Amino acid sequence: MKIEFENNIIEFNVQYGKRKKISLHIDSIGHITVKAPKDTSEEIIISAMEQHGKLIMEKLQAIAKAQEIPKTREYQEEGxxxxxxxxxxxxxxxxxxxxxxxxxxxxxxxxxxxxxxxxxxxxxxxxxxxxxxxxxxxxxxxxxxxxxxxxxxxxxxxxxxxxxxxxxxxxxxxxxxxxxxxxxxxxxxxxxxxxxxxxxxxxxxxxxxxxxxxxxx
Structure with a gap:
């Protein structure tokens, strides 16, 4: 599934199971997983994601920043x-x-x-x-x-x-x-x-x- 938040597309996977509440997990490389009760509708899941849109974007931006490639290297024998x-x-x-x-x-x-x-x-x-x-x-x-x-x-x-x-x-x-x-x-x-x-x-x-x-x- 995916939602749009402040002109950003947020894609995520949904896992249904025996649970009472919806939970959200973002792993260390930015994959988003939503765990939801078995019969939860798509509308409810999307609504929950939209409510946490700002927090999700902040997390994804932090991950992206951590993965930024440095621009300087020393190309010499002892580099x-x-x-x-x-x-x-x-x-x-x-x-x-x-x-x-x-x-x-x-x-x-x-x-x-x-x-x-x-x-x-x-x-x-x-x-x-x-x-x-x-x-x-x-x-x-x-x-x-x-x-x-x-x-x-x-x-x-x-x-x-x-x-x-x-x-x-x-x-x-x-x-x-x-x-x-x-x-x-x-x-x-x-x-x-x-x-x-x-x-x-x-x-x-x-x-x-x-x-x-x-x-x-």
Whole structure:
């Protein structure tokens, strides 16, 4: 479902169950879930969301701000960059020589693309076998807003910046996107399937929300 609040579209998932009241949950990456009694009408749910519109927008804006990508980096031998969750000096990741900043940045991005492609290629085999799914294609891309995506025609993409995250966080994003081959929405069935493979997936979400802004060039 979705509502419009002060010219902003707020999308959310609804979970119906045996409960007495409507409750609202916004996770660390901005997914909104409304839990409602089984026979609650759509009008009542929308009304409840509209009443909390200001609070929801404040929360979403805070999450977006925390995920903003810093603009400055030191491209020199002793500049530090993340790889698989650990900090390395630039010269430990790529050849630096007498290269200028733009060339260093270009080469470092190539390094991350190659690293991400290798890691995802190695890790995804295990999980697609476990989930009994097979994506049509797997691509590594550059994105400012998404760590991964799954299209309706079973094409998966992964953000090259994932190579900066710990392996278990990369695994979470892989599992997340593979589960979308079974459930395109973030409904209860989707999260149950993610949790069946990675019970502590919320910790990985929190990592991306907390440290995603530092995983950048």
């Amino acid at each position: 530090k960059f993340l790889h698989l969750g650990k900090e390395y000096f630039l010269h430990e990741l790529i050849e630096t020589g007498e290269l200028m900043e733009e060339e260093l940045k270009k080469n470092l991005k190539k390094f991350y693309f190659a690293s991400c492609k290798k890691i995802v290629g190695e890790r995804i085999t295990r999980y697609q076998t476990e989930l009994r799914v097979k994506p049509k294609t797997i691509d590594i891309v550059e994105s400012r807003t998404k760590w991964g995506s799954c299209s309706s025609d079973k094409k998966l993409t992964f953000n090259y910046r994932l190579a900066m995250a710990p392996i278990e966080v990369i695994d979470y994003v892989i599992i997340h996107e593979l589960c979308h081959l079974l459930h395109m929405n973030h409904d209860r069935s989707f999260w149950r399937r993610v949790g069946s493979i990675m019970p502590d997936y919320k910790e990985k979400q929190d990592y991306l929300a907390r440290y995603g802004q530092s995983m950048t060039l």
